[in-house]
Amino acid sequence: MTPTTPNPRLRIAVLGCGLMGLPMARRLLAAGHEVHAWNRTRAKADVLSADGAYVHDTPRQACIKADYIVSMLENGSVVGEVLFGMGQDGAIHGMCQGTLVVDMASIQPREARDHAARLSERGMRHLDAPVSGGTVGAEAGTLAIMVGGKAEDYEAAQPLLAPLGRATHVGPHGAGQLTKLANQMIVGISIGAVAEALLLCAKGGADPAKVREAITGGFADSRILQLHGQRMVERDFAARGKMTVQLKDMRNALATAAEVGFDAPITQLFEQLYADGVKHGLGELDHSGLFVELASRNAMQ
Numbered sequence: 001m002t003p004t005t006p007n008p009r010l011r012i013a014v015l016g017c018g019l020m021g022l023p024m025a026r027r028l029l030a031a032g033h034e035v036h037a038w039n040r041t042r043a044k045a046d047v048l049s050a051d052g053a054y055v056h057d058t059p060r061q062a063c064i065k066a067d068y069i070v071s072m073l074e075n076g077s078v079v080g081e082v083l084f085g086m087g088q089d090g091a092i093h094g095m096c097q098g099t100l101v102v103d104m105a106s107i108q109p110r111e112a113r114d115h116a117a118r119l120s121e122r123g124m125r126h127l128d129a130p131v132s133g134g135t136v137g138a139e140a141g142t143l144a145i146m147v148g149g150k151a152e153d154y155e156a157a158q159p160l161l162a163p164l165g166r167a168t169h170v171g172p173h174g175a176g177q178l179t180k181l182a183n184q185m186i187v188g189i190s191i192g193a194v195a196e197a198l199l200l201c202a203k204g205g206a207d208p209a210k211v212r213e214a215i216t217g218g219f220a221d222s223r224i225l226q227l228h229g230q231r232m233v234e235r236d237f238a239a240r241g242k243m244t245v246q247l248k249d250m251r252n253a254l255a256t257a258a259e260v261g262f263d264a265p266i267t268q269l270f271e272q273l274y275a276d277g278v279k280h281g282l283g284e285l286d287h288s289g290l291f292v293e294l295a296s297r298n299a300m301q
Contacts, residue, residue, distance in 0.1 A: 009033060010159060013066040015059055015082055015091060016105070017045040019239070020131070021072035023138040024104070024164055026051055028070075031163035038062040059086065063094030068160050069101045075248060076107030084118060097123040102157055104145070106130045106184070106245075108252045109174035110259065112148065116173040125153050128173060130180035132187075133165060134240045141165055146183070148176030181256055184249035185267050188287065190224040191246075192270055195291035198232055199298060209233045228288040237285040237292065246287035247274040 010033045014025045017039040025048055029035050035053040038061070039045035045055045056062040059082050063069055069091060073079045083091045083101070095101075101119055103112065103126070112128035119126045127149035137143040143165030147154050154169040161167040170179045198208040212229045215221065231237065250271040257264040277283070277293035285292065295301065 008159060010067045011036070011065060012160065013038070013059075013062040013069045013091070013094075014053075014072070015039075015062065015069065016072040016074075017048065018072070019135050020104075020138050021070075022048070023135060024070070024072060024143075025053060027138070027141050027163045028160070029053060033160075033163075036062040036064075036066065058089035059083075059091035060089050060094035063091045063099070065096060066094070066099060068157065069095070069099060070160070071101065071103045071105055073105045075105070076111035079103060079105055079107055080111065080115065083115060092119075092122065092124075095122075095124055098125065100125040100127065100153055100157060102127045102129050102160060104129050104131055106180050106249055106252070107177055109148075109177040109181070109256055112177045113174040116149065125150070125156075126173065127153055127157060128176040129157075129161070129167070130176055131165065132180065132183045136240065137165060144168075144183075146170055146176045146179035148173050148178070178256065181249065181253040184246065185253050185264075187224065188246050188250055188274065188290075189266055189270050190222060191228050191288055191290055192273060192294070194222075194225050194229050195232055195288070195294050198229065199291070199294055199300060203298060203300065228286075231286060231288045232291045237289040239284060239286045241287050242283065243274060243277050243285050243287050243289050244283040246290075247271065247278055247283075250274055 012028055012033050013036045015038050017037055025035050025037055029051045037045040037048050037053045038056045038059050049055055071079055116126035127147055129145050129147045131143040131145050133143040141163055145161055145165050145167040147167055147169045148171055201211045202208045250267055253267050277290055282289050282292055
């Protein structure tokens with residue numbers, strides 16, 4: 001029998017310990033890696049101390065001697081600020097030559113390409129690796145991870161990515177973010193389709209729970225119908241992925257479409273629907289909360 005080589009213990013900086021970053025950091029700790037965490041609101045990172053993580057006051061401190069840097073931040077502007085800004089506290093000032101930055105936030109493809117170029121100029125490597133699967137997938141290690149960047153860097157990142165989910169290399173820098181935009185377009189539009197269909201049935205006198213049950217297994221079945229449809233039936237809109245985040249993703253998709261000269265009328269319609277929901281105070285709800293916006297339009301509770 002050929003002896004197996006144990007997975008190396010990596011030193012990983014995790015920048016951003018919110019709804020997604022926190023369970024992802026815990027997955028990396030459980031896999032035996034050394035995690036150095038930073039979050040703008042330190043209290044959110046402090047909870048990782050009990051799991052064995054080292055918590056730092058600045059991104060620079062977290063990144064010192066790191067083999068890999070994982071960023072799970074709010075948007076592209078914040079990613080850029082944390083990597084390259086913040087004076088001497090920015091992450092770039094703690095990185096070593098050859099450090100691999102794995103940006104797992106959802107940002108615009110052009111921003112990912114810009115970050116990759118700026119890091120390369122300083123001798124660092126970069127992958128854009130946004131994820132899908134929400135907090136449930138982050139906790140279970142079943143995220144779908146869409147990776148853009150050099151093939152050799154993708155291979156080098158396998159010990160980091162494996163505890164987090166299933167990774168697929170989809171192309172050069174920016175391609176991971178482009179794939180995530182496609183994912184979010186499908187998710188956001190499908191949530192709207194499920195919400196509108198269930199509300200129509202309720203308005204006409206059918207039981208939405210039974211309607212969902214009846215069409216499960218048919219051509220209309222999907223993860224959205226199963227998970228988000230159930231949340232709609234139960235009126236459970238506690239945020240797993242916020243309406244504000246879904247709106248950001250739709251707007252990123254439209255911005256990218258404009259850059260490449262692509263007309264995306266369906267995405268444009270749903271961007272407006274999510275924007276209306278946020279304007280009406282639903283921004284902190286789960287993105288399945290679009291159901292509430294559509295119910296309100298139809299004078300339904």
